Amino acid sequence: MAAPVLETENLVKIYGRGDTRFDALKGINLEIGKGESVAVVGKSGSGKSTLMHLLALLDAPTHGVVALEGRPTGDLGAKELNELRNSAFGFVFQQFFLTPNQSVLENVTLPLKIAGVPASERKRRGLEALEQLEMADKADNKATDLSGGQKQRVVIARALINDPSVIFADEPTGNLDSATSKVVEDILFGLNRDKGITLVVVTHDEDLAQRCSRQIYLVDGQIVPSPEKPASDVAPGSPAHPWAQQPAEAAAETLQVTEPATGEVVTISQADAAEIARAAQEPPRPGKHAAPAPTPEQPGATA
Numbered sequence: 398m399a400a401p402v403l404e405t406e407n408l409v410k411i412y413g414r415g416d417t418r419f420d421a422l423k424g425i426n427l428e429i430g431k432g433e434s435v436a437v438v439g440k441s442g443s444g445k446s447t448l449m450h451l452l453a454l455l456d457a458p459t460h461g462v463v464a465l466e467g468r469p470t471g472d473l474g475a476k477e478l479n480e481l482r483n484s485a486f487g488f489v490f491q492q493f494f495l496t497p498n499q500s501v502l503e504n505v506t507l508p509l510k511i512a513g514v515p516a517s518e519r520k521r522r523g524l525e526a527l528e529q530l531e532m533a534d535k536a537d538n539k540a541t542d543l544s545g546g547q548k549q550r551v552v553i554a555r556a557l558i559n560d561p562s563v564i565f566a567d568e569p570t571g572n573l574d575s576a577t578s579k580v581v582e583d584i585l586f587g588l589n590r591d592k593g594i595t596l597v598v599v600t601h602d603e604d605l606a607q608r609c610s611r612q613i614y615l616v617d618g619q620i621v622p623s624p625e626k627p628a629s630d631v632a633p634g635s636p637a638h639p640w641a642q643q644p645a646e647a648a649a650e651t652l653q654v655t656e657p658a659t660g661e662v663v664t665i666s667q668a669d670a671a672e673i674a675r676a677a678q679e680p681p682r683p684g685k686h687a688a689p690a691p692t693p694e695q696p697g698a699t700a
């Protein structure tokens with residue numbers, strides 16, 4: 398493996414305490430080499446976003462170390478962390494929405510503004526980034542006046558504006574149709590190939606995961622060697638370990654589940670299964686659910 402850009406040692410993340418304590422990561426050791434593309438895969442709640450937030454220095458671990466370019470980051474203050482994130486990382490996160498009332502160009506150049514780059518240079522570099530994503534003609538549009546795929550391309554333009562060494566993408570194609578997903582994926586892997594930008598991608602999409610040079614499988618906050626699922630997760634009549642037992646292509650397509658009410662075996666897509674699993678975890682009413690990990694409104698903007 399190339400020299401690691403990111404390393405972790407015994408990374409532990411515990412949310413809450415006492416009765417509400419939840420151990421989201423239980424001792425993660427990993428190395429991510431420069432120029433790698435790494436998929437973080439696992440079912441909903443397995444700790445993927447938590448791990449991504451810690452690797453991206455958006456949140457601090459309860460125990461353990463994240464090192465960037467060989468340098469442990471635990472002792473850095475908020476200002477240093479902000480600067481480091483802003484200069485080294487690009488973010489393609491769905492929760493980092495574009496600011497609706499600002500233009501596409503203003504959205505893309507925000508990290509440069511944070512870094513104190515003068516306006517004329519911001520504009521030049523912003524247009525250059527938009528050019529790469531074939532979005533330069535939309536530079537003056539309001540961010541709201543774009544299609545989903547166009548918004549995602551603007552988010553990618555913003556992620557690469559600072560010439561980052563790592564791009565973190567959390568479900569980068571989650572809300573896109575398959576044709577637009579392909580465009581967005583091709584852009585991300587093109588940046589990886591042509592510019593050597595390291596990619597860390599959280600995804601439920603097995604095809605996208607397989608395009609990465611390596612897959613990290615998370616089960617209940619731990620890295621496992623293969624994507625096994627506990628048998629209790631799988632309804633009778635369905636394959637016990639759909640990813641493990643079938644070729645990736647077939648596994649990505651469908652899943653057989655037993656309808657609990659009728660006992661009828663039905664075939665549904667993996668995407669629907671993931672959606673149902675997600676819905677099952679939804680709170681019965683708003684406000685009861687644990688708050689999501691704190692993240693800034695904009696990448697690099699706040700600690």
Ligand SMILES: Nc1ncnc2c1ncn2[C@@H]1O[C@H](COP(=O)(O)OP(=O)(O)OP(=O)(O)O)[C@@H](O)[C@H]1O
Nearest residue numbers: 412421440441442443444445446447687688689690
């Ligand atoms: N701020 C928080 N407080 C309490 N629990 C949390 C918090 N953030 C996450 N969790 C819990 O930690 C576990 C891991 O959450 P995480 O968001 O990392 O899952 P994930 O693998 O990204 O899931 P998904 O695929 O649904 O996005 C979940 O059980 C979640 O409920």
Ligand SMILES: [Mg+2]
Nearest residue numbers: 445446447567
């Ligand atoms: Mg997540």
